[in-house]
Amino acid sequence: MNALAAAGAVVQVAGVLVGAPFVVGGMRQVRARLEGRSGGGIGQPWRDLRKQLRKQQLRPDGTTVVFRVAPAVAAGSALLIAAIIPLVTLGSPLDSSADLFGVVGLLFLGTVALTLAGLDTGTAFGGMGSSREITIAALVEPTILLAVFALSLPGHSANLAAIVSATLADPAQVLTLGSVLAFVALVIVIVAETGRLPVDNPSTHLELTMIHEAMILEYSGPRLALVEWASGMRLTVLLALLANLFLPWGIAGADPSVLGVLIGTVAVAAKVVVLAVVLAVAEVFIAKLRLFRVPELLAGSFLLALLAVTASSFLASAR
Amino acid sequence: MTWIGAIRRAGRIVEPAPSAPSDRMAPPAGVTGSLQLRHVDCGSCNGCEIEIAGAFSAVYDAERFGARLVASPRHADGILATGVVTRNMHDPLLNTLAAVPQPRVVIAVGDCAVDGGVFRDGYGVVGSVADVVPVDVEVPGCPPTPAQIVAALRSVTGR
Amino acid sequence: MSTTAGRGALVSGGSTTAVGAAGLVLGLSSIFGGGVHLRIGWLLPLVGVRFDVDPLGGLLIALTGAVAVVVGVYAVGYARHEHWSVLTLVLLPTFVAAMILVPAAGTVTTFLLCWELMAAASLALVLADHRRAAVRSAGIVYAVMTQLGFVAILVALVVLSAAGGADDFATLATRGGAVASGTRTAVFLLTVIGFGSKAGLLPLHAWLPRAHPEAPSPVSALMSASMVTMGIYGIIRIDLQILGPGPTWWGLTLMAVGAMSAVFGVLQASVATDLKRLLAYSTTENMGLVTVALGAAALLSASGAPTIAAIAITAALVHLVGHAAFKALGFLAAGSVLASSGLRDLDRLGGLVRSMPVTTAMFGISALGASGLPLGAGFVGEWLLLQSLIHAPTQGDPMVALAMPLAVGAVALTTGVGIATMVKAFGVGFLARPRSTQAADAHEMSRGMAVGMGLAAASAAVLAVAPGVLGPVVQRVLAVLPAVGGDTAGPHLGAMLRLPGIPGSMSPGVIAVALVLAVIVAVGLGRWGRSRRPAPADVPLWACGADELSPRMQYTATSYAEPLQRVFDDVLRPDTDIEVSHFAESRYLIAKVTYRNRVEDPIERGLYAPVVRAVGAVAERVRRAHNGSVHLYLAYGALGLLVVLLVVR
């Protein structure tokens, strides 16, 4: 760890902060183009954010401190994840303080904050969204932990820098059974946790079909801006993490040079753009699942993950 | 892959944007190109709804000017009101407007919303939207065309 | 009356705290000083009573002592409010003393004596409110199961001490390996049954979700935080220390029992609507996780990976301590709610955050711990457990290679559903708006209860952000557990958690500080553009245009858990009824829809009910033999004498 590595971590946080709305805007733009529309442009989420930040703060009756701090907790946890994980450089000063389990925990801390806020309003839709979100989270967490298991096998560590270094040292392992499984599981987790098709429809107007949106119906103005920002940052961070766990090339080492940080930044940005475009294109081809089919998808992915991890561990022991 | 074929065949559906309307108001909160609206049907015949759907469709694509319909008035910068205000919808209209954070706009779409239209003298009618809440933008027509609606939205978003 | 009640509560709570403090001192001094040895020859004929406290016992004593200090302070306020009887007041410190003596016992006889004292005291305390039928039925279930468990332990320990030729644990530990393998197996199975039932492990958990909710809340806290850990202590002492290292299947058995308990417990908790029942099932869940860790330790040391085994046993110890902190706090907070509103039913609670802000904050800390998320007291234990499972060397032993991923799956499922459970308990019970008048009229209880909860919350917070405080303790305890890798360099618990031989580390403290900073940054982001904002305003809730939302429109605990219940339909087997009554005029006009949903314990229904029925049928037969006729009884006597004479002839 040196000053440049720390600077790399700062670049990560700043990049996620600034870039997240563009990622969301870009995905909407891709979708618009494929639907034959011209779309609002990739800067649209930023315009919406700036406007929300200048709007009046409404305090719905009976909401408490939980409702007030939840957006900041969700955004803060996403920022912290951006500081920990290896996006630009392997040498984040926080890397040794949290491994992948810690990162998953922080992710769910943000989810829990918003689900509690949904309940705190005491409205029917708030409770409904919260109940659905937490059900999905409860089924996503096991899958993600199994994916962590699969990922930490090659590097003998759950620390992110160690996992990424192991992949850099031995690229062939990306194609092993456990690794492919972890990739699929992580994609499903990202789709579910960021509320995208086919689990949730981010652009729905119908309360009864909502999951994430229903929880945040009561937010307005600056707090809404934070919630939207946080969900954009979660998406960005997760896409970047996915990219670097499986295709880490370009990332700066633990002791980077200025050029290394620059290359790392460009590399991770390019990877996120590609992944976001792929995800957006894929979304055009799928419809939202009926709510009670979603647990089947998630439970199925959990069982598949379990099967694959067990099989690969068993095969490894036979060798 | 029929879907890919469909996407390729359709290409760009959206019509080229006409020049921006000249009489604009200051955009809400001073940010151009961002307008979220909550739609309130105060008692319309649903003709206006169909045209609004047209305005946000792939052909007119109001979204490219920064306008978007949202589910919660808390997320909105104003309301898009259609139809005459009936007795049953009088209070909900007021409640919805009260739920929108300041600064906010009210856009009345269709003759009914503007001045009562053909239903003006109905027994269950309170009046036009302007009789109940202050209206910032009026879109006349029975129903107004999507192009008119888009033009009205652009006069607010400033794009 | 009230002053005497107050004095009684003060004396009882005070002496509980004093006993607890003494236990804490004794425990810590025997961990860090030399062991404590005490022999009282006259107390028990022939063998006498003997206490030897080693670091393992010391940990359990210190744990119980700390819980008792907290509970004692809390009980001063609670007992006064609830007008406890003299018997209950006396029994509370007695129960604590008995629990402290159990891990102090140095011989089999002393252990059995203390164990029975603990069981009897807790039973009498469960029955404190015996006027309610639910309490009496819970008491009967508890009495039967705890005594059956005692029988298993009694037989196991007597067999063990006969086979080992000694009464004291220290000698037995040196001879444990020499016991014949059949005897070892029998002792292992019997102790897992006996101690497992005390720890609330499947399938002998049924007393726990009945007795814990019905006992007075300070007693529930003691039972859930301390007494169940005695079951774990028994397994560690007898199966891992004295008999260990056992064959591979011991570890696998423990892991299987633990994993099933964890998953089953958390699923039952996730659909429970009774706050204390939910916490009780969560105890089963957490003891299951601890047992998985014990099993992993046994399995790994049997398959030649002592360093990883040491991580697993550390996970078990750390999680025991963390669980004690957050579960005691949870039961105390639930007790405050119960005392204030008379409600345990989450479907009727809500809105306590405004009327009981302190209690709400306390329960929040407890729920965060129970959910296993970072910044919670349960995080470090679960993290260590997962680390020991994923880093188990899979090369060579296919059993290990199969067991570890399955265990990770079970633990992962448990933590996932556990998060949902705790969000439900906290969000539905304490946030939102009150769902009944009792909940609306709730108010904060006495200062003493708040102080008691505050102490528990402080220790939970310390364990969450600075688990390093446990480092030296765990190190000493590991030293007396060589059979499960205790003689290797265990994981380093400091400001940074490090694992031996595994690159990778974790620092809950740094995460906590960094998260606070990140949240401050986020708050700062939210202030951007503040100068241009109109002044904030208070508005009614958005009711989709309608005038008002009634609290009855909120989600309840039942509806909140309904999606989960659907997903785990096959395990939970809910009993759901929908009755639709129509108007006479037309069957398309619905007059009323009644929806009833009950989730019972399927194990209780499937396993216990037939046994109880069979016992009942046998008893019915036997009853015919004694019909009250004196002549018949005299005839039995004569017959019996005859038989005896014939036999001894």
Ligand code: SF4
């Ligand atoms: S303006 Fe015309 S189309 Fe619109 S609601 Fe009125 S009658 Fe219907």
